[in-house]
Amino acid sequence: MPPPALPLQAHEPEPAADVEAMLQEALARHGRGDIDGACLLYDAALQTRPEHPLALHNLGVLRAAQGRRMEAIELIRRAAQADPGSAPAHANLGALLLAEGLAEEAEPCFFRAVLADPTSCAAACGLADVQAAQGRHDEAEKSYRRALELDGKYTPAMTGLGIALMRLNRVQEAGDLFCQALVLQPSAAPAHYNVANALKASGRLEEAAIFYREALQLDPSFADAWTNLGNLMRALEDEAQALACHKVARDLRPADPRAHLNLGQIYKDRGEVELARAELNAASMLDPSDVSARLALCMAELPMTYTGPDEIVSARARYAERLEALIADYERTPRPEAFAAAIGSSQPFYLAYQGRNDRELQARYGAFVCKVMADHRPLQQALPLPQPGERIKVGVVSGFFRAHSNWKIPIRGWLKGLDRSRFEVVGYYTGAVKDACTDEAEGLCDRFVSGMRAADAWRDQILADGPHVLIYPEVGMDPMSARLAAQRLAAVQCASWGHPDTTGLPTMDAYLSSELMEPEGAQDHYCEPLVRLPGLGVLLEEPRDEAEEVSRADLGLKDDALVFWCAQSLPKYLPEHDDLYVRIAEALPRAQFVFIGLEHASEAQTRFLSRMQAAFARRGLDFADHGVMLPRLTKARFLGALRQADVLLDSPGWSGCNSTLESLGAGLPIVTMEAQLMRGRHTAAILKLLGLERLIARDGDGFVATALGLGADAGLRRRIGDQIAQRKARLYGDGAPIRALEQMLIGALEERRAGRERH
Numbered sequence: 001m002p003p004p005a006l007p008l009q010a011h012e013p014e015p016a017a018d019v020e021a022m023l024q025e026a027l028a029r030h031g032r033g034d035i036d037g038a039c040l041l042y043d044a045a046l047q048t049r050p051e052h053p054l055a056l057h058n059l060g061v062l063r064a065a066q067g068r069r070m071e072a073i074e075l076i077r078r079a080a081q082a083d084p085g086s087a088p089a090h091a092n093l094g095a096l097l098l099a100e101g102l103a104e105e106a107e108p109c110f111f112r113a114v115l116a117d118p119t120s121c122a123a124a125c126g127l128a129d130v131q132a133a134q135g136r137h138d139e140a141e142k143s144y145r146r147a148l149e150l151d152g153k154y155t156p157a158m159t160g161l162g163i164a165l166m167r168l169n170r171v172q173e174a175g176d177l178f179c180q181a182l183v184l185q186p187s188a189a190p191a192h193y194n195v196a197n198a199l200k201a202s203g204r205l206e207e208a209a210i211f212y213r214e215a216l217q218l219d220p221s222f223a224d225a226w227t228n229l230g231n232l233m234r235a236l237e238d239e240a241q242a243l244a245c246h247k248v249a250r251d252l253r254p255a256d257p258r259a260h261l262n263l264g265q266i267y268k269d270r271g272e273v274e275l276a277r278a279e280l281n282a283a284s285m286l287d288p289s290d291v292s293a294r295l296a297l298c299m300a301e302l303p304m305t306y307t308g309p310d311e312i313v314s315a316r317a318r319y320a321e322r323l324e325a326l327i328a329d330y331e332r333t334p335r336p337e338a339f340a341a342a343i344g345s346s347q348p349f350y351l352a353y354q355g356r357n358d359r360e361l362q363a364r365y366g367a368f369v370c371k372v373m374a375d376h377r378p379l380q381q382a383l384p385l386p387q388p389g390e391r392i393k394v395g396v397v398s399g400f401f402r403a404h405s406n407w408k409i410p411i412r413g414w415l416k417g418l419d420r421s422r423f424e425v426v427g428y429y430t431g432a433v434k435d436a437c438t439d440e441a442e443g444l445c446d447r448f449v450s451g452m453r454a455a456d457a458w459r460d461q462i463l464a465d466g467p468h469v470l471i472y473p474e475v476g477m478d479p480m481s482a483r484l485a486a487q488r489l490a491a492v493q494c495a496s497w498g499h500p501d502t503t504g505l506p507t508m509d510a511y512l513s514s515e516l517m518e519p520e521g522a523q524d525h526y527c528e529p530l531v532r533l534p535g536l537g538v539l540l541e542e543p544r545d546e547a548e549e550v551s552r553a554d555l556g557l558k559d560d561a562l563v564f565w566c567a568q569s570l571p572k573y574l575p576e577h578d579d580l581y582v583r584i585a586e587a588l589p590r591a592q593f594v595f596i597g598l599e600h601a602s603e604a605q606t607r608f609l610s611r612m613q614a615a616f617a618r619r620g621l622d623f624a625d626h627g628v629m630l631p632r633l634t635k636a637r638f639l640g641a642l643r644q645a646d647v648l649l650d651s652p653g654w655s656g657c658n659s660t661l662e663s664l665g666a667g668l669p670i671v672t673m674e675a676q677l678m679r680g681r682h683t684a685a686i687l688k689l690l691g692l693e694r695l696i697a698r699d700g701d702g703f704v705a706t707a708l709g710l711g712a713d714a715g716l717r718r719r720i721g722d723q724i725a726q727r728k729a730r731l732y733g734d735g736a737p738i739r740a741l742e743q744m745l746i747g748a749l750e751e752r753r754a755g756r757e758r759h
Contacts, residue, residue: 053083087117121150189219203434257287271304271604291342298322302350304604340376344482352501366504395467399431399478406498413539415444417738430480474498500679516685550640565645572654578615657682667721
């Protein structure tokens with residue numbers, strides 16, 4: 001029955017004429033945007049001609065626009081069957097199937113569309129979209145290029161080709177295409193977004209942020225742009241901006257588990273544990289199959305700071321319980337792809353800050369992640385050993401070829417010190433931020449690889465390069481390094497103390513440490529064979545950073561105070577050591593202790609401050625009279641502030657290293673307490689090389705006594721400052737650790753060769 005909007009006829013028309021009239025009116029309404037009216041007319045036409053291809057096709061298009069996609073698929077499928085030569089019907093059916101994730105069903109549709117109309121750019125582009133969706137990016141590239149041969153300004157093909165090139169790690173070519181598309185569509189938010197993605201992949205993060213923001217100005221509801229901008233801000237270590245972006249993305253997509261996961265990760269990084277758990281639990285409930293959320297919940301059991309020693313014990317127990325649940329889940333139902341995608345996204349970073357021997361827990365974690373990665377991509381090839389006369393190829397894998405403590409110690413020393421007549425050095429930079437240190441690193445390496453985003457792409461690149469040795473300056477911070485370190489990619493693989501805790505990974509053949517930093521029996525702290533390199537274990541250069549002029553008033557310090565510099569990261573300060581500062585303040589009423597706050601980590605900082613206030617109050621003192629919490633400082637201001645101090649109090653349990661070396665430039669006397677674990681012995685090793693063992697305490701009483709002696713005697717402080725100035729050159733330019741490292745690597749490779757020959 002025709003809809004009421006149609007004019008009444010004086011006589012019964014021929015059915016064909018009636019259908020054509022309805023279709024003409026439907027097309028007119030369709031063109032005017034009267035979707036409901038057009039649908040009624042197409043429906044009416046199909047009552048008379050159920051297999052009319054035009055009515056089926058156009059009604060299907062409208063149903064798709066209304067979100068009724070399964071109905072649309074059925075209508076357009078019937079249209080394609082009724083008119084097998086209709087390229088638009090086959091192409092639209094393919095597009096709908098692809099949107100439903102049915103790439104295998106979509107592919108023959110696009111093939112039929114291309115056969116029906118070889119000049120159809122849309123059909124060729126659709127075929128490329130299917131190939132890209134299946135990960136066949138080489139084929140997709142060719143199909144997109146065919147589409148552009150048909151229409152060089154067809155932006156969907158231009159954009160698709162750019163994305164395919166990104167997947168093939170041809171970022172510069174992709175960026176050029178995205179820029180061309182942007183010229184053609186300057187008001188299209190996705191065009192700006194794609195340019196931003198290419199800039200981000202090439203390490204130009206500040207420029208990428210500009211384009212993400214331009215995309216969001218054009219379309220504030222662009223959730224993917226908010227997400228990527230948030231991830232970029234996280235890479236730039238701007239947690240406040242990252243948090244704001246991920247909040248918007250979550251509010252735009254409250255049913256998206258990844259939005260909750262991203263926000264939960266930010267809260268976890270900020271030490272806001274309860275907020276992190278809420279978001280991570282939401283992510284896990286929305287997608288129970290997502291391992292990343294469960295892994296993050298496991299790591300969230302390791303907070304930044306604690307209210308007391310008992311809390312550390314319970315945190316370790318909760319962490320172990322969640323870890324065992326993950327392992328049991330994997331053993332019941334192995335899902336290598338899902339678990340491998342999560343590895344590295346959250347790591348037990350704060351486990352090391354608890355001041356305990358982590359070998360048992362790390363061994364359990366390490367065995368688990370290595371099994372997952374081996375199941376995901378089993379090694380299919382023999383790993384190369386150097387041939388006679390061939391240089392040993394050493395790959396250094398790190399996310400910190402940039403201004404970072406890991407770059408200063410130990411990476412730069414390796415790159416400068418290894419004998420290039422015997423060793424070839426390849427830098428694998430898994431990070432995104434690039435600066436002057438990155439440029440220096442690239443110049444120091446025989447080859448420097450960067451810019452890849454996928455773990456499998458990094459793996460394939462490393463295996464193709466065939467390094468004989470891989471060294472990881474740290475395992476525990478950079479996500480990509482963690483994924484790669486959990487795999488066997490070279491005959492000899494070593495970890496080092498950029499994050500000073502055993503990795504627990506059975507893929508590591510050695511842990512490169514320092515002879516002076518390791519106590520007797522230290523092998524019991526490591527899963528890896530421990531290698532004690534001479535001295536500090538690294539080749540150091542004297543820091544040459546310039547200090548900013550800063551006064552005590554600028555820092556909120558009293559003019560007559562005895563200023564004790566305690567500017568390590570707050571998680572290094574454990575509850576069992578709080579009383580040391582109280583005892584110093586009791587004996588030296590003018591004492592002020594300078595701490596550096598945790599930027600944005602309000603919950604963790606509040607916990608630390610509450611604990612210190614309680615410790616001082618128990619002895620009738622007010623922490624506010626003695627404690628000064630500075631905000632995060634620029635490097636120059638940090639060095640200037642350090643020069644206003646009288647004594648550096650090294651953090652007990654986890655000693656400073658870079659910060660201790662920086663203090664030597666100010667001639668600042670240092671008090672340290674040598675702990676049982678290597679990470680609590682960095683400063684002690686430095687003082688031993690300087691012949692200043694008198695500043696090394698063996699226990700808390702000695703720590704307090706040494707601090708009081710220095711605080712009470714300005715002359716002693718000056719004399720020690722003079723001794724530091726005279727002796728600090730002993731720390732720098734020592735090539736012995738590098739020569740020992742070279743001999744260790746040569747010996748390890750010879751052992752591998754002998755082992756192969758025996759078998």
